[in-house]
Amino acid sequence: EADIYQTPRYLVIGTGKKITLECSQTMGHDKMYWYQQDPGMELHLIHYSYGVNSTEKGDLSSESTVSRIRTEHFPLTLESARPSHTSQYLCASSPRGRLNYGYTFGSGTRLTVV
Amino acid sequence: QKEVEQNSGPLSVPEGAIASLNCTYSDRGSQSFFWYRQYSGKSPELIMFIYSNGDKEDGRFTAQLNKASQYVSLLIRDSQPSDSATYLCASIPGFQKLVFGTGTRLLVSP
Numbered sequence: 216e217a218d219i220y221q222t223p224r225y226l227v228i229g230t231g232k233k234i235t236l237e238c239s240q241t242m243g244h245d246k247m248y249w250y251q252q253d254p255g256m257e258l259h260l261i262h263y264s265y266g267v268n269s270t271e272k273g274d275l276s277s278e279s280t281v282s283r284i285r286t287e288h289f290p291l292t293l294e295s296a297r298p299s300h301t302s303q304y305l306c307a308s309s310p311r312g313r314l315n316y317g318y319t320f321g322s323g324t325r326l327t328v329v
Numbered sequence: 330q331k332e333v334e335q336n337s338g339p340l341s342v343p344e345g346a347i348a349s350l351n352c353t354y355s356d357r358g359s360q361s362f363f364w365y366r367q368y369s370g371k372s373p374e375l376i377m378f379i380y381s382n383g384d385k386e387d388g389r390f391t392a393q394l395n396k397a398s399q400y401v402s403l404l405i406r407d408s409q410p411s412d413s414a415t416y417l418c419a420s421i422p423g424f425q426k427l428v429f430g431t432g433t434r435l436l437v438s439p
Contacts, residue, residue, distance in 0.1 A: 254369075317365075320372040322372055323372045
Protein backbone atom coordinates (compact mmCIF):
# COMPACT_ATOMS: atom_id res chain seq x y z
CA GLU A 216 0.00 0.00 0.00
CA ALA A 217 1.38 3.40 -1.00
CA ASP A 218 2.05 5.53 2.04
CA ILE A 219 4.42 7.93 3.81
CA TYR A 220 6.60 6.65 6.62
CA GLN A 221 8.37 8.45 9.42
CA THR A 222 10.92 6.98 11.79
CA PRO A 223 11.38 6.94 14.67
CA ARG A 224 7.87 7.52 16.09
CA TYR A 225 9.30 8.65 19.43
CA LEU A 226 12.80 9.86 20.27
CA VAL A 227 14.26 11.02 23.57
CA ILE A 228 17.76 12.36 23.20
CA GLY A 229 20.28 14.40 25.18
CA THR A 230 21.25 17.99 24.50
CA GLY A 231 24.00 18.43 21.93
CA LYS A 232 23.36 15.17 20.06
CA LYS A 233 23.00 15.06 16.29
CA ILE A 234 19.77 13.49 15.11
CA THR A 235 18.17 12.66 11.77
CA LEU A 236 14.44 12.18 11.38
CA GLU A 237 13.58 9.95 8.47
CA CYS A 238 10.71 10.41 6.00
CA SER A 239 10.03 8.20 3.00
CA GLN A 240 7.07 7.94 0.64
CA THR A 241 6.16 5.29 -1.89
CA MET A 242 3.65 7.35 -3.89
CA GLY A 243 6.13 8.92 -6.31
CA HIS A 244 5.23 12.41 -5.09
CA ASP A 245 7.53 15.20 -6.24
CA LYS A 246 6.70 17.57 -3.40
CA MET A 247 7.59 16.93 0.24
CA TYR A 248 7.25 19.02 3.38
CA TRP A 249 8.33 19.14 7.03
CA TYR A 250 6.06 20.69 9.65
CA GLN A 251 6.67 21.34 13.34
CA GLN A 252 3.73 21.25 15.72
CA ASP A 253 3.62 21.71 19.48
CA PRO A 254 0.72 20.04 21.38
CA GLY A 255 -2.54 21.88 20.76
CA MET A 256 -0.86 24.41 18.53
CA GLU A 257 -0.88 25.17 14.81
CA LEU A 258 1.24 23.58 12.10
CA HIS A 259 4.40 25.45 11.14
CA LEU A 260 6.11 24.73 7.80
CA ILE A 261 9.87 24.51 8.35
CA HIS A 262 11.17 23.00 5.07
CA TYR A 263 9.86 21.90 1.70
CA SER A 264 11.12 20.39 -1.53
CA TYR A 265 9.63 20.36 -5.02
CA GLY A 266 11.96 17.67 -6.31
CA VAL A 267 15.40 16.09 -6.19
CA ASN A 268 18.14 18.55 -5.21
CA SER A 269 15.52 21.23 -4.46
CA THR A 270 15.01 22.37 -0.86
CA GLU A 271 13.60 25.58 0.58
CA LYS A 272 13.11 27.01 4.06
CA GLY A 273 9.55 27.35 5.24
CA ASP A 274 7.66 30.02 7.10
CA LEU A 275 9.10 29.19 10.53
CA SER A 276 12.82 29.64 11.08
CA SER A 277 14.40 26.36 12.08
CA GLU A 278 17.90 25.27 13.00
CA SER A 279 17.32 21.99 11.18
CA THR A 280 18.50 21.14 7.67
CA VAL A 281 17.07 18.84 5.00
CA SER A 282 18.26 17.06 1.89
CA ARG A 283 16.51 15.55 -1.14
CA ILE A 284 18.83 13.20 -2.96
CA ARG A 285 16.10 10.73 -3.92
CA THR A 286 12.48 11.46 -4.80
CA GLU A 287 11.13 9.17 -2.10
CA HIS A 288 13.38 10.28 0.77
CA PHE A 289 13.39 13.61 2.66
CA PRO A 290 15.36 13.42 5.92
CA LEU A 291 15.57 16.23 8.48
CA THR A 292 18.73 16.72 10.55
CA LEU A 293 19.45 18.60 13.74
CA GLU A 294 23.21 19.00 14.18
CA SER A 295 23.00 19.80 17.90
CA ALA A 296 19.70 19.12 19.63
CA ARG A 297 18.43 21.52 22.29
CA PRO A 298 15.42 21.37 24.64
CA SER A 299 13.77 24.09 22.49
CA HIS A 300 13.65 21.52 19.65
CA THR A 301 11.22 19.37 21.65
CA SER A 302 8.14 19.09 19.46
CA GLN A 303 6.28 16.87 17.02
CA TYR A 304 7.69 16.78 13.50
CA LEU A 305 5.34 15.87 10.66
CA CYS A 306 6.37 14.97 7.13
CA ALA A 307 3.94 15.32 4.21
CA SER A 308 3.96 14.85 0.45
CA SER A 309 1.86 15.83 -2.56
CA PRO A 310 1.97 15.16 -6.29
CA ARG A 311 2.97 17.89 -8.73
CA GLY A 312 0.17 19.54 -10.69
CA ARG A 313 -2.78 17.99 -8.85
CA LEU A 314 -4.36 20.76 -6.81
CA ASN A 315 -7.23 18.58 -5.62
CA TYR A 316 -4.97 16.04 -3.95
CA GLY A 317 -3.93 17.93 -0.84
CA TYR A 318 -1.14 16.64 1.33
CA THR A 319 -0.66 13.15 2.76
CA PHE A 320 0.92 13.19 6.21
CA GLY A 321 3.13 10.65 7.90
CA SER A 322 2.47 9.52 11.47
CA GLY A 323 4.98 12.00 12.88
CA THR A 324 8.04 11.86 15.12
CA ARG A 325 7.65 13.10 18.67
CA LEU A 326 11.04 14.45 19.73
CA THR A 327 12.02 15.16 23.31
CA VAL A 328 15.40 16.73 24.04
CA VAL A 329 16.50 16.48 27.65
CA GLN B 330 -4.17 39.11 8.87
CA LYS B 331 -3.70 35.38 8.49
CA GLU B 332 -4.42 33.94 5.07
CA VAL B 333 -6.77 31.33 6.55
CA GLU B 334 -8.72 32.18 9.69
CA GLN B 335 -10.54 29.79 11.99
CA ASN B 336 -12.08 30.15 15.42
CA SER B 337 -9.95 28.04 17.76
CA GLY B 338 -12.98 26.90 19.77
CA PRO B 339 -13.69 24.64 21.44
CA LEU B 340 -17.00 24.15 19.68
CA SER B 341 -19.16 21.95 21.88
CA VAL B 342 -22.14 20.06 20.45
CA PRO B 343 -24.25 17.21 21.83
CA GLU B 344 -24.18 13.81 20.20
CA GLY B 345 -26.52 13.64 17.21
CA ALA B 346 -26.43 17.39 16.52
CA ILE B 347 -25.00 19.17 13.48
CA ALA B 348 -21.54 20.65 14.01
CA SER B 349 -20.77 23.69 11.87
CA LEU B 350 -17.12 24.64 11.42
CA ASN B 351 -16.20 27.85 9.63
CA CYS B 352 -13.18 29.24 7.85
CA THR B 353 -12.42 32.46 5.96
CA TYR B 354 -9.56 33.12 3.59
CA SER B 355 -7.94 36.32 2.35
CA ASP B 356 -6.46 35.41 -1.07
CA ARG B 357 -9.12 35.68 -3.79
CA GLY B 358 -6.80 33.66 -6.03
CA SER B 359 -7.25 30.57 -3.87
CA GLN B 360 -8.60 27.74 -6.01
CA SER B 361 -8.94 24.69 -3.78
CA PHE B 362 -9.91 24.16 -0.20
CA PHE B 363 -9.40 21.27 2.15
CA TRP B 364 -10.63 20.09 5.51
CA TYR B 365 -8.35 17.96 7.64
CA ARG B 366 -9.20 16.18 10.88
CA GLN B 367 -6.50 15.82 13.52
CA TYR B 368 -6.98 13.72 16.61
CA SER B 369 -4.90 14.63 19.65
CA GLY B 370 -1.33 13.38 19.22
CA LYS B 371 -1.97 12.18 15.67
CA SER B 372 -1.23 13.57 12.21
CA PRO B 373 -3.79 15.45 10.06
CA GLU B 374 -6.06 13.34 7.85
CA LEU B 375 -7.75 14.73 4.74
CA ILE B 376 -11.53 14.39 4.96
CA MET B 377 -12.93 16.82 2.37
CA PHE B 378 -11.83 18.77 -0.69
CA ILE B 379 -13.85 21.43 -2.54
CA TYR B 380 -13.08 23.83 -5.39
CA SER B 381 -16.50 24.81 -6.80
CA ASN B 382 -19.00 27.19 -5.25
CA GLY B 383 -21.79 25.37 -3.47
CA ASP B 384 -21.99 22.20 -1.45
CA LYS B 385 -20.11 18.92 -1.61
CA GLU B 386 -21.37 15.99 0.41
CA ASP B 387 -19.56 12.85 1.54
CA GLY B 388 -21.41 10.71 4.04
CA ARG B 389 -22.07 12.76 7.19
CA PHE B 390 -19.76 15.55 5.98
CA THR B 391 -20.75 18.52 3.81
CA ALA B 392 -18.26 21.14 2.68
CA GLN B 393 -19.62 24.51 1.56
CA LEU B 394 -17.73 27.11 -0.47
CA ASN B 395 -18.71 30.71 -1.14
CA LYS B 396 -15.95 32.39 -3.15
CA ALA B 397 -17.71 35.78 -3.23
CA SER B 398 -17.68 35.89 0.58
CA GLN B 399 -14.33 34.02 0.80
CA TYR B 400 -15.90 31.56 3.18
CA VAL B 401 -15.59 27.80 3.58
CA SER B 402 -17.49 25.66 6.03
CA LEU B 403 -17.72 22.05 7.12
CA LEU B 404 -20.95 20.57 8.43
CA ILE B 405 -20.91 17.30 10.33
CA ARG B 406 -24.36 15.73 10.64
CA ASP B 407 -25.30 13.31 13.42
CA SER B 408 -22.13 14.21 15.34
CA GLN B 409 -20.53 11.38 17.28
CA PRO B 410 -18.08 11.50 20.21
CA SER B 411 -15.53 9.98 17.80
CA ASP B 412 -15.75 13.21 15.76
CA SER B 413 -14.10 15.07 18.65
CA ALA B 414 -10.89 16.37 17.14
CA THR B 415 -9.29 19.51 15.75
CA TYR B 416 -10.44 20.42 12.23
CA LEU B 417 -7.97 22.26 10.02
CA CYS B 418 -9.05 24.35 7.05
CA ALA B 419 -6.50 24.82 4.26
CA SER B 420 -6.33 26.62 0.92
CA ILE B 421 -3.90 26.90 -1.97
CA PRO B 422 -3.39 30.58 -2.79
CA GLY B 423 -2.01 31.18 -6.27
CA PHE B 424 -1.04 27.55 -6.94
CA GLN B 425 1.55 27.60 -4.20
CA LYS B 426 1.80 25.59 -0.99
CA LEU B 427 -1.16 24.70 1.17
CA VAL B 428 -1.86 27.32 3.83
CA PHE B 429 -3.40 25.90 7.00
CA GLY B 430 -5.60 27.64 9.51
CA THR B 431 -4.91 27.25 13.20
CA GLY B 432 -7.75 24.73 13.54
CA THR B 433 -11.04 24.52 15.42
CA ARG B 434 -11.32 22.07 18.28
CA LEU B 435 -14.64 20.18 18.24
CA LEU B 436 -16.00 18.44 21.32
CA VAL B 437 -18.99 16.12 20.91
CA SER B 438 -20.53 15.15 24.22
CA PRO B 439 -22.46 11.86 24.67
